[in-house]
Amino acid sequence: MSQLPVIDVAPLLAEGPLPLHGPNLFPAQVPELREAVLEYLDTMTALAQSVMSGIALSLGLDEGYFRTGYTADPTVLFRIFHYPPAPPDDPDTWGVGEHTDYGLLTLLLQDANGGLQVRTPRGWIEAPPLENTFVCNIGDMLDKLTGGHYRSTPHRVLNRSGNERLSFPFFFDPGWDSEVPPLPYASGHRWDGQVDFTGTYGEYLLSKVSKVFPRLFETL
Template identity: 55%
Template sequence: MNEAGDFSHIPIIDVAELVAGGPGRREIAARLGAACRESGFFYVVGHGVDEGLQGRLRELSRAFFALDLERKMRIRMALGGRAWRGYFRVGDELTSGQPDQKEGVYFGAELPADDPRVRAGTPLHGPNLFPDEPAGFREAVLEYMAALTGLGHRLMAGVALSLGFDEAYFAERILGEPLTLFRIFNYPPPADPGLWGVGEHTDYGLLTILLQDDAGGLEVKSRSRWVPAPPLPGSFVCNIGDMLDRMTGGLYRSTPHRVRNPAPRDRLSFPFFFDPAFTARVRPIDVPGRGAIDDDRDERWDRASVHAFDGTYGDYLLAKVGKVFPELRASVL
């Protein structure tokens, strides 16, 4: 086994028994735990998410991004207000202060105006902005988000088992109303090969479930190298985020990653973020057998400690998103 944090490949885990609640789910949970300790990344197959739905989402997304800019800007993020939804142009989003070479659309749970969280003006909660074209885009996005929400619950049940807890551990404490955020990104071929589609970063929450097209370009940071995470048919790439790192005292690590489009055409990416409730207070948990907190502040690209944070997930997230779109910061803070 590699030294923790130094790995050469990303494991592939068949989660069919976990998704079905079958007798083999504890064995699968053990494999998830090993992946969370060693790389923080893993592929899942046997997940049960309909391939036809995935294909439909890909085709509709390509059709949307092929529209002229004026039509895409009809759902620009400035119109989403506190819900933080809608379209952004290439270069509008920043990672570590640098413009990303991608365009995209932000979605979240579709909430009506009379939802208590929307009425209270809770940031990142509200209705989505959907384009008029292509037809069927709204339905595909919402169906896909529902399927990934179900998968997220099952994968986090497996993570709970891997830590020695009951399957419902996270559901009962911080996932009663998970914050589910979905992005569709389009990476054009870079005009400058030195530019990154998205620079080195970690994800903020608990679990990211990523659908890729066949272009490739995702890289994961090992202690001694950058490891490619190429697309595998029928799989999702999953990684854990800063909040699970914090909760486990660094036992399960949120691993830096980055993207550069290597293809001579556009690259599509579909990250789904399955995160704690906005109001959930995220605290360290008593993991059986864990030693002292392993804080990697000095190794992180931002030199920030996820273990020094004390507050709700909403507090943590708002501090991050305000740096991603500085010009929209006032709309959510």
């Protein structure tokens, strides 16, 4: 099992508590990490907006379609995860099991140790780290918005490197209060027959998280 993330950076609140919102958490032992992470968040937000502009163009939409709508005030989350090496007597101990990400887009920076695997129509393949690159994961929400033209990416981690592994996922999602109807051409054309979600992104995210961590919502 992977240890808890070193830091967990979530959106800060202007007023009033919201589910899944709270102050950023930084380790006191590394005071310089705060400034570095906040600068990284700004850089990655700009990069993610650029990627979404490219996706918009690929769908025949205006370049600013997402930037001026769904992601005008995005929900962002950044984590640093530590994966110990798989025990020699149990090399199939997963750092994290198969899953897909909930939102629009994940931009993942990983260290040189590898371990990330992605499921394709041909089966599981390794996603080895390439210097000066990010892994771009499509999330469930982008899958839903595009009617399956962009499909969310099942992935998992098995650290067989024998070394400590660090990964740095940046999650980029619609604004918490943003309505998230499917794109105009996508409605009614789901490739898998699923029903389109209607409502805000916050409602969608809560519905996802509550299935995995039901006790978090017992007092809400």
